[in-house]
Amino acid sequence: MQQWQLLRGDGGTPDVLCIGAHCDDIEIGCGGLLRQLCAGRSPPAVHWFVAVAPAARATESRRAARALLAGAARFSFEAHKFVDGELPYAGAQLRRRLRDLARRLSPSLILTHWHGDAHQDHRCLSELTRQTFRDHLILEYEVPKYDGDLGRPNWFVPLTAATVTAKIETLRTCFASQRDKPWFEERTFRALLRLRGMECRAPSGYAEAFHISKGVWKAS
Numbered sequence: 538m539q540q541w542q543l544l545r546g547d548g549g550t551p552d553v554l555c556i557g558a559h560c561d562d563i564e565i566g567c568g569g570l571l572r573q574l575c576a577g578r579s580p581p582a583v584h585w586f587v588a589v590a591p592a593a594r595a596t597e598s599r600r601a602a603r604a605l606l607a608g609a610a611r612f613s614f615e616a617h618k619f620v621d622g623e624l625p626y627a628g629a630q631l632r633r634r635l636r637d638l639a640r641r642l643s644p645s646l647i648l649t650h651w652h653g654d655a656h657q658d659h660r661c662l663s664e665l666t667r668q669t670f671r672d673h674l675i676l677e678y679e680v681p682k683y684d685g686d687l688g689r690p691n692w693f694v695p696l697t698a699a700t701v702t703a704k705i706e707t708l709r710t711c712f713a714s715q716r717d718k719p720w721f722e723e724r725t726f727r728a729l730l731r732l733r734g735m736e737c738r739a740p741s742g743y744a745e746a747f748h749i750s751k752g753v754w755k756a757s
């Protein structure tokens with residue numbers, strides 16, 4: 538299998554910026570990728586940005602992030618208090634937060650919501666991410682939901698069986714506030730990982746999938 542490595546041009550530590558509307562979005566969308574990156578030979582520094590993060594839920598997400606990012610070169614967590622479901626109406630303020638991020642960070646990789654996501658908060662954040670970070674590699678992750686909006690992703694990350702177990706265990710143990718939601722269960726997470734694993738012939742049978750709109754190959 539060919540491997541693609543996330544390295545900065547200067548050989549330094551890569552930086553990964555994770556952007557999520559709600560606590561648990563990043564974990565569901567790309568928890569496996571993050572875990573494998575952090576367990577690799579060049580673990581990145583990771584910055585976590587969550588827009589809608591009431592205190593109790595932020596605590597859950599911080600705990601989950603720490604579990605998934607074991608081995609990261611650095612980890613920083615940024616939680617904001619935007620109102621659930623109303624991100625499109627707070628676009629200007631949210632855009633300023635992201636522009637502030639762009640002044641502080643120049644990540645090698647940005648992970649954010651898929652621009653075709655049916656949830657208005659997810660879609661808004663994805664759009665603002667693209668508008669703010671125009672020269673960066675952006676992978677858009679997917680979040681399964683009642684609306685049935687799964688698309689046709691074009692970038693796959695095969696996961697090891699151990700990563701799948703760790704991801705699902707993290708979701709199961711860290712998000713007590715979500716346990717009453719009928720979809721928030723192992724079957725949902727595993728089913729999607731299995732489907733994407735089948736689509737990319739993952740050796741373990743499991744993968745996470747992303748949408749990439751544009752990529753630039755800089756040959757040296």
Ligand SMILES: [Zn+2]
Pocket residue numbers: 558559562656659680
């Ligand atoms: Zn969400």
